[in-house]
Amino acid sequence: MPSLTAQDPNFDARCRDSFNRQPAMHLIGATISRLEPGFCEVELIRRPEVTQQHGFVHGGMVGMIADSAAGYAAYSLFPADATVLTVEYKLNLLAPANADRLLARSQVSKFGRTLTICSMDVVAVQADGRELACATGLATLMCLLGRPDAPPQK
Amino acid sequence: MPSLTAQDPNFDARCRDSFNRQPAMHLIGATISRLEPGFCEVELIRRPEVTQQHGFVHGGMVGMIADSAAGYAAYSLFPADATVLTVEYKLNLLAPANADRLLARSQVSKFGRTLTICSMDVVAVQADGRELACATGLATLMCLLGRPDAPPQK
Amino acid sequence: MPSLTAQDPNFDARCRDSFNRQPAMHLIGATISRLEPGFCEVELIRRPEVTQQHGFVHGGMVGMIADSAAGYAAYSLFPADATVLTVEYKLNLLAPANADRLLARSQVSKFGRTLTICSMDVVAVQADGRELACATGLATLMCLLGRPDAPPQK
Amino acid sequence: MPSLTAQDPNFDARCRDSFNRQPAMHLIGATISRLEPGFCEVELIRRPEVTQQHGFVHGGMVGMIADSAAGYAAYSLFPADATVLTVEYKLNLLAPANADRLLARSQVSKFGRTLTICSMDVVAVQADGRELACATGLATLMCLLGRPDAPPQK
Numbered sequence: 001m002p003s004l005t006a007q008d009p010n011f012d013a014r015c016r017d018s019f020n021r022q023p024a025m026h027l028i029g030a031t032i033s034r035l036e037p038g039f040c041e042v043e044l045i046r047r048p049e050v051t052q053q054h055g056f057v058h059g060g061m062v063g064m065i066a067d068s069a070a071g072y073a074a075y076s077l078f079p080a081d082a083t084v085l086t087v088e089y090k091l092n093l094l095a096p097a098n099a100d101r102l103l104a105r106s107q108v109s110k111f112g113r114t115l116t117i118c119s120m121d122v123v124a125v126q127a128d129g130r131e132l133a134c135a136t137g138l139a140t141l142m143c144l145l146g147r148p149d150a151p152p153q154k
Numbered sequence: 155m156p157s158l159t160a161q162d163p164n165f166d167a168r169c170r171d172s173f174n175r176q177p178a179m180h181l182i183g184a185t186i187s188r189l190e191p192g193f194c195e196v197e198l199i200r201r202p203e204v205t206q207q208h209g210f211v212h213g214g215m216v217g218m219i220a221d222s223a224a225g226y227a228a229y230s231l232f233p234a235d236a237t238v239l240t241v242e243y244k245l246n247l248l249a250p251a252n253a254d255r256l257l258a259r260s261q262v263s264k265f266g267r268t269l270t271i272c273s274m275d276v277v278a279v280q281a282d283g284r285e286l287a288c289a290t291g292l293a294t295l296m297c298l299l300g301r302p303d304a305p306p307q308k
Numbered sequence: 309m310p311s312l313t314a315q316d317p318n319f320d321a322r323c324r325d326s327f328n329r330q331p332a333m334h335l336i337g338a339t340i341s342r343l344e345p346g347f348c349e350v351e352l353i354r355r356p357e358v359t360q361q362h363g364f365v366h367g368g369m370v371g372m373i374a375d376s377a378a379g380y381a382a383y384s385l386f387p388a389d390a391t392v393l394t395v396e397y398k399l400n401l402l403a404p405a406n407a408d409r410l411l412a413r414s415q416v417s418k419f420g421r422t423l424t425i426c427s428m429d430v431v432a433v434q435a436d437g438r439e440l441a442c443a444t445g446l447a448t449l450m451c452l453l454g455r456p457d458a459p460p461q462k
Numbered sequence: 463m464p465s466l467t468a469q470d471p472n473f474d475a476r477c478r479d480s481f482n483r484q485p486a487m488h489l490i491g492a493t494i495s496r497l498e499p500g501f502c503e504v505e506l507i508r509r510p511e512v513t514q515q516h517g518f519v520h521g522g523m524v525g526m527i528a529d530s531a532a533g534y535a536a537y538s539l540f541p542a543d544a545t546v547l548t549v550e551y552k553l554n555l556l557a558p559a560n561a562d563r564l565l566a567r568s569q570v571s572k573f574g575r576t577l578t579i580c581s582m583d584v585v586a587v588q589a590d591g592r593e594l595a596c597a598t599g600l601a602t603l604m605c606l607l608g609r610p611d612a613p614p615q616k
Contacts, residue, residue, distance in 0.1 A: 024212035027181065027203045049181045053303065058178035059240050060218030067214050086213050087423060088448055090244035090398055090552040092579050092600055094572045109598055110556045114422065115395060115450070117554050117598065136571055136579065138554055138600060140396055140448065149207065241577060242602055244398040244552055246425050246446055248418045263444055264402045268576065269549060271400050271444065290417055290425065292400055292446060294550055294602065296577070332520035335489065335511045357489045361611065366486035367548050368529050372522030394521050398552035457515065
């Protein structure tokens with residue numbers, strides 16, 4: 001993997017600010033736990049509200065944090081004056097998300113001017129710190145230039 | 155499409171009961187709005203809590219209801235003594251979910267003893283009732299026999 | 309589905325000409341059997357050379373004709389001065405391709421200036437004319453403007 | 463990645479024998495270039511017959527060798543008395559396959575009794591030996607027990 005460089009020196013604040021303006025991420029309790037150029041990790045802590053009928057984190061929540069991690073992995077590489085769209089993603093659910101802490105990690109595999117491809121992996125962190133694979137996937141993200149994600153500064 | 159028949163005459167109550175035992179669906183406010191053998195429609199009403207930074211319903215929410223509709227479309231055809239697992243899904247996001255009401259519809263394309271394949275379509279219902287396509291996808295679901303989804307009756 | 313219109317009145321000849329310049333399609337014996345704006349059907353006749361070890365058409369061949377049908381369904385809608393790239397596709401194999409004639413059909417679901425999404429379905433035509441579903445999928449295609457697919461005319 | 467163990471000590475011969483009984487792989491000229499428990503590499507040498515109109519290896523050929531590598535990566539872990547089915551796969555095409563030698567590598571990500579998930583990567587080997595990423599994907603394979611792939615020995 002060639003090392004990836006952010007075009008925008010302010011990428012970290014720009015990504016975290018964008019993430020924090022998403023009410024849906026507040027609703028489920030997801031946060032960005034790690035961010036590097038071309039890489040993003042989103043954390044979700046298990047609360048009863050995000051589970052399914054067997055007490056595991058709902059598969060839909062696993063998908064949400066994977067998709068979000070991919071979006072910000074790609075967005076970290078975009079110019080400041082751009083926004084990111086998810087074109088599509090595919091996710092294989094490998095095991096029930098039976099842990100108090102999930103981490104969705106996404107790494108840019110191929111950065112392009114228009115399209116960026118990211119791998120996604122979600123792990124369930126066990127009480128002893130071991131990580132069990134929950135889901136793996138691929139996402140295609142699109143860069144829309146000239147449409148900054150943030151509202152204009154007053 | 156050959157017509158599909160539910161093996162379990164009680165499929166409607168079994169699916170709705172399973173859905174209702176998922177706290178994650180309550181958290182986001184999704185409900186089953188239509189259910190037939192091999193078909194499920196999940197409705198999500200836009201509230202600020204389920205949006206992203208531009209006021210549209212968050213793409214992750216679109217994925218959650220699509221995945222859920224596919225799960226119950228498949229589960230409706232399963233025997234009473236079975237549960238359903240999402241093996242994988244792939245979703246193309248076609249347009250921003252800019253409407254007060256989203257409907258995720260899933261139809262079984264191929265029913266199998268072990269694996270069932272479903273198509274998924276999410277539409278944004280406009281104020282005038284027109285439906286705009288938001289997302290389209292495919293899901294692979296697995297039938298686990300001998301593992302009823304519901305807790306034992308007391 | 310809104311009706312789709314070809315921007316290039318010469319779309320039919322442009323697509324068939326492009327297809328015919330692909331040696332790989334000649335190698336496997338695939339042909340375009342139907343073409344409309346936003347729709348393409350590719351036919352593959354079973355010969356021993358395209359089978360796997362059980363005498364069915366090889367799954368890879370099923371994927372090849374599905375992908376090709378999607379490419380030309382999209383390409384039919386593109387301006388004359390453009391070429392088409394497959395960004396990604398996902399295919400579910402539903403049943404063995406056990407027939408002497410396969411048809412891969414692809415329909416544009418969403419046409420966009422940059423990206424076009426197509427559904428793909430492959431059927432195995434039985435001796436009595438019935439069609440059995442072999443595969444179903446989705447593809448994302450990209451339009452590259454200003455790069456005509458054909459070599460310059462002399 | 464936990465190390466993977468073949469259940470069948472004869473896995474290497476069983477996989478290569480199965481591959482060699484596929485006329486479609488002979489037609490395109492693909493061979494197994496490396497095989498380990500849970501891993502398979504398929505090689506395709508560029509000949510004019512496998513190209514598209516610009517002289518690159520046809521994307522459908524890239525898909526064929528990726529899918530095939532995934533099938534044998536999974537099959538290498540199966541018991542002797544089993545066969546393998548591709549349930550579905552998803553492939554992102556990252557760059558034109560512009561090289562005289564392509565390698566499709568697939569690694570089992572998750573081995574299961576019924577379903578096995580594999581990652582797939584296709585690289586174009588440049589004249590100087592460098593590998594450029596052409597495609598990346600994921601595949602879901604199914605193990606069918608009690609149905610040996612090989613014809614009965616006389």
